[in-house]
Amino acid sequence: MLARQDAERKGKLQAFDDGRKTAVDNRSFELSEKEAMNKAEQSDPNSNASKAFRDSIKSNFPRIADSFGKNWENVTASDQALIFKPLELKEQIEGRKQTAALLAESRRDAQGVKADEKNEKKKAAMFEIEDRRTNINANIDALDKMIEDNGTYETFGSHNQDLDRLVDQIATDMAKLQDPTSVARPAEVDQIKRTLVKPGFQNSNSTARDILKNFRGEVARRADGAYKIRGLSLPGSDAPKSESKKPSWAK
Amino acid sequence: MATFKVRNESGTTFDVDADKLQDAEKDGFLPVVSNGSEEHRVSTADIAAA
Numbered sequence: 001m002l003a004r005q006d007a008e009r010k011g012k013l014q015a016f017d018d019g020r021k022t023a024v025d026n027r028s029f030e031l032s033e034k035e036a037m038n039k040a041e042q043s044d045p046n047s048n049a050s051k052a053f054r055d056s057i058k059s060n061f062p063r064i065a066d067s068f069g070k071n072w073e074n075v076t077a078s079d080q081a082l083i084f085k086p087l088e089l090k091e092q093i094e095g096r097k098q099t100a101a102l103l104a105e106s107r108r109d110a111q112g113v114k115a116d117e118k119n120e121k122k123k124a125a126m127f128e129i130e131d132r133r134t135n136i137n138a139n140i141d142a143l144d145k146m147i148e149d150n151g152t153y154e155t156f157g158s159h160n161q162d163l164d165r166l167v168d169q170i171a172t173d174m175a176k177l178q179d180p181t182s183v184a185r186p187a188e189v190d191q192i193k194r195t196l197v198k199p200g201f202q203n204s205n206s207t208a209r210d211i212l213k214n215f216r217g218e219v220a221r222r223a224d225g226a227y228k229i230r231g232l233s234l235p236g237s238d239a240p241k242s243e244s245k246k247p248s249w250a251k
Numbered sequence: 252m253a254t255f256k257v258r259n260e261s262g263t264t265f266d267v268d269a270d271k272l273q274d275a276e277k278d279g280f281l282p283v284v285s286n287g288s289e290e291h292r293v294s295t296a297d298i299a300a301a
Contacts (some may be wrong), residue, residue: 247265247280250269251254
């Protein structure tokens with residue numbers, strides 16, 4: 001019984017202690033926050049405290065105020081200790097200005113570097129698209145020439161393998177153009193190959209060449225789509241549009 | 252003075268005072284007339300008919 005009462009008393013004491021500690025902590029936090037705000041106000045040349053300080057100095061010691069010249073507007077309430085030492089204070093103000101200028105310059109540099117990186121990425125993505133488009137079109141040209149010269153099938157020689165290899169390259173580049181973020185998967189490549197010409201007598205030469213012609217249009221559309229997927233604007237669309245000039249008769 | 256809306260073939264539109272309509276027409280900007288649902292470009296000579 002006694003032990004239980006003792007434990008209860010101890011618990012109450014602990015709770016009281018904790019409460020008091022929290023109150024003291026909160027008070028010191030409030031104080032430090034106020035202190036920081038006060039300090040910021042004192043060192044801000046545009047704060048009311050700084051303006052009031054400047055006004056009082058100017059009305060009581062106009063010569064002191066005049067001696068600061070252009071820098072007078074940058075004198076803050078925190079400069080009380082140095083206000084009668086214009087030279088020292090001038091140096092401090094100049095120092096502040098230089099620091100601000102340096103900070104501004106480094107910020108501008110950082111922004112410039114970011115913009116350069118962004119432009120580089122954009123250029124790389126554009127090169128990738130144009131590279132694939134050029135490859136595909138060059139291979140289509142070669143394939144078209146082969147079919148024009150020797151048709152879609154030859155019993156002897158490497159013609160069929162050469163034709164197959166070109167079709168394979170076109171399909172791989174097309175798959176990469178369609179899905180720029182992944183490697184060209186065999187299933188994708190096969191699917192594209194099925195829409196192209198094959199060695200053999202499945203298509204007449206003219207049909208095979210028509211297929212290639214239509215495929216070329218598909219390449220152009222896919223390339224335009226690739227720019228959109230990558231969040232790029234189409235080449236040439238960045239050029240500034242000429243502003244329509246208002247005629248003299250218009251209101 | 253009355254103000255007219257004029258438009259050229261590529262769709263550029265300007266407002267123009269009635270006394271400048273002839274000048275606008277010379278530059279290919281014809282007055283636009285509307286029946287509420289459709290708009291048409293007509294020459295000043297045909298405005299009365301429109």
